[in-house]
Amino acid sequence: MKKEIHAFAPATVANVSCGFDIFGFAIDSVGDEVILRLCDKPGVYIKKITGDNGKLPLDPDKNTAGVAIKAFLKYINSNQGIEIDLHKGMPLSSGLGSSAASAVAAVFGANFLLGNLLKREELLKFALEGEKIASGAAHADNIAPSLLGGFILVRSCNPIDIIKIPTPDKLFSTIVHPWIEIRTEDARKILKEFISIKDAVIQWGNIAGFVAGLMKEDYELIARSMQDVIVEPVRLSLVPGFKQVKESALKAGALGGGISGSGPSIFALSTSKTTAEKVGKNMQSEFGALNIKSDLYISRINEEGAKILS
Amino acid sequence: MKKEIHAFAPATVANVSCGFDIFGFAIDSVGDEVILRLCDKPGVYIKKITGDNGKLPLDPDKNTAGVAIKAFLKYINSNQGIEIDLHKGMPLSSGLGSSAASAVAAVFGANFLLGNLLKREELLKFALEGEKIASGAAHADNIAPSLLGGFILVRSCNPIDIIKIPTPDKLFSTIVHPWIEIRTEDARKILKEFISIKDAVIQWGNIAGFVAGLMKEDYELIARSMQDVIVEPVRLSLVPGFKQVKESALKAGALGGGISGSGPSIFALSTSKTTAEKVGKNMQSEFGALNIKSDLYISRINEEGAKILS
Numbered sequence: 104m105k106k107e108i109h110a111f112a113p114a115t116v117a118n119v120s121c122g123f124d125i126f127g128f129a130i131d132s133v134g135d136e137v138i139l140r141l142c143d144k145p146g147v148y149i150k151k152i153t154g155d156n157g158k159l160p161l162d163p164d165k166n167t168a169g170v171a172i173k174a175f176l177k178y179i180n181s182n183q184g185i186e187i188d189l190h191k192g193m194p195l196s197s198g199l200g201s202s203a204a205s206a207v208a209a210v211f212g213a214n215f216l217l218g219n220l221l222k223r224e225e226l227l228k229f230a231l232e233g234e235k236i237a238s239g240a241a242h243a244d245n246i247a248p249s250l251l252g253g254f255i256l257v258r259s260c261n262p263i264d265i266i267k268i269p270t271p272d273k274l275f276s277t278i279v280h281p282w283i284e285i286r287t288e289d290a291r292k293i294l295k296e297f298i299s300i301k302d303a304v305i306q307w308g309n310i311a312g313f314v315a316g317l318m319k320e321d322y323e324l325i326a327r328s329m330q331d332v333i334v335e336p337v338r339l340s341l342v343p344g345f346k347q348v349k350e351s352a353l354k355a356g357a358l359g360g361g362i363s364g365s366g367p368s369i370f371a372l373s374t375s376k377t378t379a380e381k382v383g384k385n386m387q388s389e390f391g392a393l394n395i396k397s398d399l400y401i402s403r404i405n406e407e408g409a410k411i412l413s
Numbered sequence: 414m415k416k417e418i419h420a421f422a423p424a425t426v427a428n429v430s431c432g433f434d435i436f437g438f439a440i441d442s443v444g445d446e447v448i449l450r451l452c453d454k455p456g457v458y459i460k461k462i463t464g465d466n467g468k469l470p471l472d473p474d475k476n477t478a479g480v481a482i483k484a485f486l487k488y489i490n491s492n493q494g495i496e497i498d499l500h501k502g503m504p505l506s507s508g509l510g511s512s513a514a515s516a517v518a519a520v521f522g523a524n525f526l527l528g529n530l531l532k533r534e535e536l537l538k539f540a541l542e543g544e545k546i547a548s549g550a551a552h553a554d555n556i557a558p559s560l561l562g563g564f565i566l567v568r569s570c571n572p573i574d575i576i577k578i579p580t581p582d583k584l585f586s587t588i589v590h591p592w593i594e595i596r597t598e599d600a601r602k603i604l605k606e607f608i609s610i611k612d613a614v615i616q617w618g619n620i621a622g623f624v625a626g627l628m629k630e631d632y633e634l635i636a637r638s639m640q641d642v643i644v645e646p647v648r649l650s651l652v653p654g655f656k657q658v659k660e661s662a663l664k665a666g667a668l669g670g671g672i673s674g675s676g677p678s679i680f681a682l683s684t685s686k687t688t689a690e691k692v693g694k695n696m697q698s699e700f701g702a703l704n705i706k707s708d709l710y711i712s713r714i715n716e717e718g719a720k721i722l723s
Contacts (some may be wrong), residue, residue: 126621259637264637295610304614307435308568310621311432311435311566317626318624318629333613
């Protein structure tokens, strides 16, 4: 058994336009890192958190990483003590699955540290326990792609049913994170409890088309399907300049885009790195026109998911 | 130019459980036949209808076949006179896309008779005009599979966007048509105008899973996805014995099933002919226990769609 390991889990885009609460994908390079060490005293101890501007709790029962590891240890019936350092590699409350990435990296690392007792897929439920603490609900649309990589369909949450959808070769993701904050809870509260069946039919036509488009590698179909008539029209008011930013992405050649998770980040999909970069430039400049600073992430779809760095 | 031809268009199952208003598939052997003849006098003339118990109008402006051909002739700017005989090969108001099959066979035949001026896909809009007369709305979930064959996703009706989803090899369809009548209009009226977003999310998870299941040829996933939490719970009251009949199908090994179109027929999908037959036997016997007579259709998925018989 190794005594210290570094685990990484990627940032993720949930919802993906027409796939509210059931779809997500992982991006490259950006993500959270968790350093895990075995220790003699039973329990989970968060020793250090960096990159969170002092906002995250060190109490393992209030931190997604701590909760996830504790749920895992309980399941495997282990008293093993574990110390962790958590390095946030992405802004908090950005809509990029920050809490999910911490939970996934933590539990993926803990499982590795204890000798890979469980399969990758089996770790999902423990990471979900962590996510519950952060967002109040156990949604898997960030957790699952962060753990497994690629495009993930969460067909059902109860019981959990996760399906990996093949990623078309050419896809690149652009994400622009404006420096404003939206609380996941507020983004949930703004949603309507009831929707018209007419709109719902449009939405499930689009999500069916989106899945078919990904699997057929039909970029035109992907583009036509990336329309959200349910959540985007309600949530766009939470992101200043959303309409202009999205429009500027489409003008630059993006297939489509929308709010990433519950925002404020906005994502777009394109068929080349060049286009994805042009899209990002346009999006940032629209935010800039409103005096909103932003981060830009250009990335392939991450097919690997969580991994051990060392 | 041939002076008389026989065209056939298959019966279809629309909605397909979780795909309300956006999904349909075509079945083998059962369908409508239209005999078309060129005539000297401009106009469309329905000379004879059989198999309808005298219920369908000979007036071409009130008959889906007549309306479809007239829309086609108008589009190609032709004054050609056409006489047709219509042979209904399936019961009316059965939920098997009877009006759609007549419209499709008619316009497919007319196009062939006039020298195949338009491609198969281009005929969709004329058949839709016919469907409007029958059901009051231009839904393509019967029309498109009857014309094109296979599993069809109608991603959007406006503008029309039709996607063919590959059919897994093993699939067999069982359809039981109980001898009771439901008017499409009544089946629409009973639907709720608003649904909870929670249920809608379950539904679009299922339709996304269903499409992925068909494309991955993952029969377990197809089975898990064939759940309709929106329309079936409301419409099942229209079909006496629905719950028992569906349950008996699942017990016999069906992957799933539901109301075909707006009913009263009930369909099920299975992975072999033997199972499909067993499923059909069970379903008929449940209807029998309620003193309801029924027809049984066992069939592969029809990949061909409309065709010229002679």
